[in-house]
Amino acid sequence: MSQSLLLLEVTCPNCRSLLTRGQHVPLGIHCVETGEDGEIRLSALFGDYAVETDLVIAEGATAEFWCPFCEQSLMVDTACKLCEAPLASLNLQGGGSIEFCSRRGCRGHALGGFGDLDEMIELLNRMFKIPHD
Numbered sequence: 001m002s003q004s005l006l007l008l009e010v011t012c013p014n015c016r017s018l019l020t021r022g023q024h025v026p027l028g029i030h031c032v033e034t035g036e037d038g039e040i041r042l043s044a045l046f047g048d049y050a051v052e053t054d055l056v057i058a059e060g061a062t063a064e065f066w067c068p069f070c071e072q073s074l075m076v077d078t079a080c081k082l083c084e085a086p087l088a089s090l091n092l093q094g095g096g097s098i099e100f101c102s103r104r105g106c107r108g109h110a111l112g113g114f115g116d117l118d119e120m121i122e123l124l125n126r127m128f129k130i131p132h133d
């Protein structure tokens, strides 16, 4: 494993539990189309869009995410800049938050899915503890 991999330590905005497990972020998922609940594992690696889930979610379908500890919804009242589906939000242990799209197949889907370059640079600075001048 390369040391340059960026591992995101994310926490629940409601109960503050650390959600990152190894290189994954396991979350609860509710498929809006089928009404089924299941589990999803997002990659905790910055910029890695891989997801694993036991639910069948059609490409383009949307899902709701919830915290496996407190079972509160992680959905926020903001729409994805790319596809306008609702976003889910997680807190970062170093401060701030990270949002991702709830639509399967959208580039905003996984944790690294930023639409905003400034936001990404700010996050990188924080992760490498680069002081602001």
Ligand SMILES: [Zn+2]
Residues within 6 Å of the ligand: 012, 013, 014, 015, 016, 017, 067, 068, 069, 070, 071, 072
């Ligand atoms: Zn929680």
Ligand SMILES: [Zn+2]
Residues within 6 Å of the ligand: 080, 081, 082, 083, 084, 085, 101, 102, 103, 106, 107, 108, 109
């Ligand atoms: Zn989207």
